[in-house]
Amino acid sequence: MKAGSNLEKVFTQxxxxxxxxxxxxxxxxxxxxxxxxDFLRGYVDAVNxxxxxxxxVRMSSxxxxxxxxxxxxxxxxxxxxxxxxxxxxxxxxxxASALGIRNILCLTGDHHTFGNQVNAKNVHDLDSVQLIDxxxxxxxxxxxxxxxxxxxxxxxxxxxxxxxxFADPFEFRAVRTAKKADAxxxxxxxxxxxxxxxxxxxxxxxxxxxxxxxxxxxxxVTPLKSAGMARYMAKNVAGIIIPDALIDRMAKAQKGADEGxxxxxxxxxxxxxxxxxxGIHLMAxxxxxxxxxxxEAAGLLPRPQVEQDSGEKV
Amino acid sequence: MIxxxxxPIEEILTYLDPYKKILLSGCGACVTVCHAGGEKExxxxxxxxxxxxxxxxxxxxIQEITPARQCEPEFAEELAEKAEGVEAVLSLSxxxxxxxxxxxxxxxxxxxxxxxxxxxxxxxxxxWEERCxxxxxxxxERTGGVCPIARCxxxxxxxxxxxxxxxxCEIRQETDCAWQLIYDRLKSLGQLDKLREVIPAKNWGxxxxxKGPRRIVREDLKI
Numbered sequence: 001m002k003a004g005s006n007l008e009k010v011f012t013q014x015x016x017x018x019x020x021x022x023x024x025x026x027x028x029x030x031x032x033x034x035x036x037x038d039f040l041r042g043y044v045d046a047v048n049x050x051x052x053x054x055x056x057v058r059m060s061s062x063x064x065x066x067x068x069x070x071x072x073x074x075x076x077x078x079x080x081x082x083x084x085x086x087x088x089x090x091x092x093x094x095x096a097s098a099l100g101i102r103n104i105l106c107l108t109g110d111h112h113t114f115g116n117q118v119n120a121k122n123v124h125d126l127d128s129v130q131l132i133d134x135x136x137x138x139x140x141x142x143x144x145x146x147x148x149x150x151x152x153x154x155x156x157x158x159x160x161x162x163x164x165x166f167a168d169p170f171e172f173r174a175v176r177t178a179k180k181a182d183a184x185x186x187x188x189x190x191x192x193x194x195x196x197x198x199x200x201x202x203x204x205x206x207x208x209x210x211x212x213x214x215x216x217x218x219x220x221v222t223p224l225k226s227a228g229m230a231r232y233m234a235k236n237v238a239g240i241i242i243p244d245a246l247i248d249r250m251a252k253a254q255k256g257a258d259e260g261x262x263x264x265x266x267x268x269x270x271x272x273x274x275x276x277x278x279g280i281h282l283m284a285x286x287x288x289x290x291x292x293x294x295x296e297a298a299g300l301l302p303r304p305q306v307e308q309d310s311g312e313k314v
Numbered sequence: 315m316i317x318x319x320x321x322p323i324e325e326i327l328t329y330l331d332p333y334k335k336i337l338l339s340g341c342g343a344c345v346t347v348c349h350a351g352g353e354k355e356x357x358x359x360x361x362x363x364x365x366x367x368x369x370x371x372x373x374x375x376i377q378e379i380t381p382a383r384q385c386e387p388e389f390a391e392e393l394a395e396k397a398e399g400v401e402a403v404l405s406l407s408x409x410x411x412x413x414x415x416x417x418x419x420x421x422x423x424x425x426x427x428x429x430x431x432x433x434x435x436x437x438x439x440x441x442w443e444e445r446c447x448x449x450x451x452x453x454x455e456r457t458g459g460v461c462p463i464a465r466c467x468x469x470x471x472x473x474x475x476x477x478x479x480x481x482x483c484e485i486r487q488e489t490d491c492a493w494q495l496i497y498d499r500l501k502s503l504g505q506l507d508k509l510r511e512v513i514p515a516k517n518w519g520x521x522x523x524x525k526g527p528r529r530i531v532r533e534d535l536k537i
Binding site: 081082086108109110111113114122124125126127128129130133134145146162163164166167168169171172175176178179182183191238239 | 467468469470471472473474475476477478479480481482484485491493494497498509510512513514515516518
């Protein structure tokens, strides 16, 4: 075991993992976290807590993760390279580890001009590949980045990162994931998948590079709420491809939301069959209460009970 | 070369408000090339400033000069002599030239008339784009002659983020994705294997921007 997190155990015991996303409040209202945790409890193996996603200021991922633990679930702490340099990041990783956080997702971060602090100075001292390498160094060598400085204690982190098979240049996308594997990543979550053919092509490249044997790939899915949402995402979100056939299907449906969930469940079933896909990451944006329904309909319940450190099943 | 843009005239007028007699200095180097502070711009700006001040009933006397390079101490010293008798100097040179001149003029304020924006190249007539951030350890050999520090909006060193789409950066449709350019270039050079190596965390502290002003010392050239 590298970190001993629930998510790591689910993977290493050969289960198909399920995680979901939780956006912290735009303030200090912990009821927002409680509500989302209540929607997700029992349906997922870990909760991915975003780090100021789309550069909108929210409660810090580290604090929100700590509340998620208090509320009885396991968090995956997202950490972006946009807002902190390597001093602050390593310091926060110390703190996160001390607070009991055992999973980290290393991300570049959305560009700050998309958010509500457009005049900020972005940092990008490290990129996501270098962040992975830094966390691995802290965990495996017990030293800080580039130094001999020994860490007091042990940093147990199961290390994740993102991959976007739908961004360009397409031929480089699997190579970039291979670089993350070289840097020491343990699991990968992908951008939301709608274009199944392209995803399968990417997975083939991943298998050809042997990456699927080194890291656990989690396929990202986001249920569509309406044809309007599908059209908006297809047009405005860089790095997301939604085939016209899917938009048409949403447009023709009597109840768009139900159809979106049907599509999502079908996608999960198809993704499960792909060699090398070890889990699903559900990004139900401000739709956390639908996660249970989707997971159940996809036949992913009950979630596995893995042996905890105490030897008890939970 | 260094690229600059003239400040709005309203801003310049605010800075000049306390003065009746100034020296307006251009520069014959970079700012001439990018049409922000050469002899022509000095002359145009002088006329505009005089007209604006005449309208307010507070005329401004302006002496014009455009040395070959304001950032060289010998030119700046010459300029400083010309500045005797004026209350302030308005400089259309880059931020380097303003400081060189300020060092020679101990009692006279030197006011910047342009914003120094970047080091870049001419893309087409009237269009310039950033190409170098003087990071202090050039990695263009590894990236096919396209700099991700100056040209990737997140300064990524190990490939494009998830926002690269059809050759463009997610932040703006007219901005090329630097990593797409790097990929295309290395592909045509038959050097795609260079993209497989992990580039480690950059040494910003000792090579680059965060250790105070950088300095080059060439012992062989010292007198």
